[in-house]
Amino acid sequence: MPEGPSILLMKESIQKFEGQKVTEASGNAKIDKDILVGKTLQQIKTFGKQTYLIFDDVAIRIHLLMFGSHSVDEQTKPDRQLRLALLFSNSGMYFYTCNVKMVDKDFLATIDWEADVMSDDWNPSKAEKKIKANPDMMVCDALMDQDIFSGVGNIIKNEVLFRIGVQPESLLGKMPTKKIKELIKEARNYSFDFLEWKRDFTLKKHWLAHTKKICPKCGQKLIKKQTGKGKRRSFFCENDQKLYQ
């Protein structure tokens, strides 16, 4: 579930709690939950796959990792590990199986918000500079690098590379500038397509490469391979995706 677009949908669903006061905090998160009671949730901000619940003096960072989930108003599946529940006057938010951390409010100022591909502050030329500074990096690792493309996950990686016709193990330094620009543009563009498809519960049927066996362009068998430093699985077409090396 949780790549950047899914996190934005989560934010939408808990947006209504902004400005409300916490009446009760529970769950097995290893933070001092009691200090949240009585505090007002001033703002909710996302940075890539992270969500920050900002209170008067502290902030809570929530990261859903691979299996995390959330619900509003009711504990739909009580068998999951309830990590954090925040109740407000007449409703509440519940987070399951995620990483919860309390951070200093000053920490928020150290985040490079311009690295979030879905943010209004997204800065493509900054991303290009970071890419140019890493000529030996594989493009699959670059897309997964949260300092360059915050919010991009493995699904977005595979779909973006298929769309721009680039083989995942291509080296950044060997790709022409035009392709790099396409990469940067499509990382954001596809993320917003993902957002709308996810919202409509039609994400999977729009996958062209991820988990697919056959190339939708040429009909050839897709390659499935663990690629890059993270050894994350990639799906690609040897025919339609060029290897720059």
Add this chain to the structure above:
DNA sequence: AAGGTTGTTGCCAG
């Protein structure tokens, strides 16, 4: 129905 995974941290070895 067992095995893999939309992600990250933290530990350990070298």
Add this chain to the structure above:
DNA sequence: CCTGGCAACAACCT
């Protein structure tokens, strides 16, 4: 000191 590799986490999908 740094780096790389991998276990741990624990729920859903196929």
